[in-house]
Amino acid sequence: MTRTSSSTETPTPGVPPARGVPEATVARLPLYLRALTALVERGVATVSSEELATSAGVNSAKLRKDLSYLGSYGTRGVGYEVDFLRHQISREIGLTQDWAVVIVGIGNLGHALANYGGFASRGFRIAALVDADPKRTGEKVAGLEVRHTDELEQLINDLDIHIGVVATPARAAQPVCDRLVAAGVTSILNFAPAIVQVPEGVDLRKVDLSTELQILAYHEQRKNGAALALTAEQAAELAEAVNG
Amino acid sequence: MTRTSSSTETPTPGVPPARGVPEATVARLPLYLRALTALVERGVATVSSEELATSAGVNSAKLRKDLSYLGSYGTRGVGYEVDFLRHQISREIGLTQDWAVVIVGIGNLGHALANYGGFASRGFRIAALVDADPKRTGEKVAGLEVRHTDELEQLINDLDIHIGVVATPARAAQPVCDRLVAAGVTSILNFAPAIVQVPEGVDLRKVDLSTELQILAYHEQRKNGAALALTAEQAAELAEAVNG
DNA sequence: GCAACTTTGTGCACGCCTTCACAAGTGTCC
C-alpha cells in the first residue's frame, strides 16, 4: 500500500509534508479534528498539547508526536492556534475537497446511513444509493432516489465516485466489492460481516458490530465473577483440574 | 472492580485456559469464529491453519499463535477439528451464555440496530430499548416496546443487563454512559462521535463511522494523482519548494 | 536585555505484535 518508493515516481508532491505518517497517527487525526472543532465552537483561540490531549482522550506526548509528523505547527511556550491547526489536519486528511460516496444496499442500515447528517458535515457527500431489489428502486431516501444495481458502474463513472460503502447482506459483499473496484472505486467501507478480498492499491476498512460486541463479551466474562459463567461442562473440567 | 483479582489471589478459575490472551488476539477471535461457522455450514470437518487463515484473511503463523493462547486444540499432521475449535473459541469469548443488551437512543441508527438480526444469532439478546423523547416511548420496534429514559436504571437492574449500546446524539453520550455505569453496566459500545470517559473496570469501545471514512479519505488523497487535490495554497507551496 | 517560566518537538527505552523458520508430533503407506 505505502509503495511511495518507485524509481521514476516523484515522492508524492502536491500534499507537502505528508511523508510516512504512521498508520496509528492517521487513525487519530480525525479525533483531534473533532476536538479542535469543538474548541472552535467554544471560541477558544489557542490550546496547549496538554489540554487538547485531554479533550481527545490521549497522552499529551503522543499528541505532540502525532502532530510533529505533519509539521511544526505549534509555538513553544504558547501552544497551538486552534483554527490553524484544524485547517492543517483537515488538509492532511483531504477534507478540503469533498468526496462523493455511493452506498450499496439500502436496507435497515443503508437507510440509517443515508439519513445520517454526519457525512456532509465532514466533507463527504452521498452521491448515490444503490440496491439490487427492484422493489426498492425509485424510492426516495434522504432526498436521493434509490437506483438499481445495474446502474452501479455508470453512476460511479458519471459522478466520479472513489469511495463505496457496502451495507448489503454478507453473501453479497464480495461480488459488490468486486464490481465497485472494477468500476474504479479505490476505498471501501464494509459493514457486512464477511471477509472481503480486494486487490493491492484498494483500501478496505470494515465496521463490524458483532465483533465489537464479542470483544466486550470476552472482557465481561472475566469481570463479574467468572463462576457465574460456568456451564456444566466447564464445571466438570474445573473439578477435574482441581482434583487431578 | 479493576482487575480479576478481587480478594483471593486465585488466578480466575471457571474459565480454564484464558490466561493473558493478548488484546490483539481477542480482537481476532470473532473473525475465526465466523470463518469456522462458515466451514461448519459447508460441512467441512477438519481444517488446517493455512486454510483457516486464508479464509479469515490473516497470516497462518499468526492464527496458530493466536489459537495456542487458548490451548493445544489442533492435531499435528491433520489440523483442527472445525466444530470442536468453534466451540472452544465460542466458550473463550463467552458466547455460551447469552448477554442482555440495552440500546439507548432509538433514532435512525437505533432502529437499524434493533431490527438487526445479527445480534441474536451471535449470543446477544436485545433486552430493552430506551429513548428520551416521549414521542418515541411506547412505539414498538422489532417486537419490543421503547421505554422512557426514566426507566433505564430499573430495566438494567431487572433484566440483569451488563452491556449497553449508545446511539444518542453526541451531546448526550457522556451523561447516558454515566447513567449506564452507575446502574451497573460494565461494557459499552458507543456509536456517537464523542469522547467519553468511563471509570476503571468499565470497557468502552466505539464505532466511529466518520473516523473510518476520514482514514479512507487520507489514503485516497495520496493515490490517484495528488495533483488533483491541489488547492491554490498548496500549489503555491509546491512551486516555492521546487523553485527555491 | 536578561531571567524566569511555559510549552513544544524529539531521542530513547521498553513492550507488544508480527512473521519466519523449524523441531516436535501425527497419520499414512508400504
Place this chain on the structure above:
DNA sequence: GGACACTTGTGAAGGCGTGCACAAAGTTGC
C-alpha cells in the same frame, strides 16, 4: 515397523507504537 509427508506449536528476531524525560525555543515581566 519404519520411512515419509504433513501440520502444529513456539523460539527468536525485527518492527512498530507508546510514553518518559529533557533540551530547545519562545513568551512574559521587569
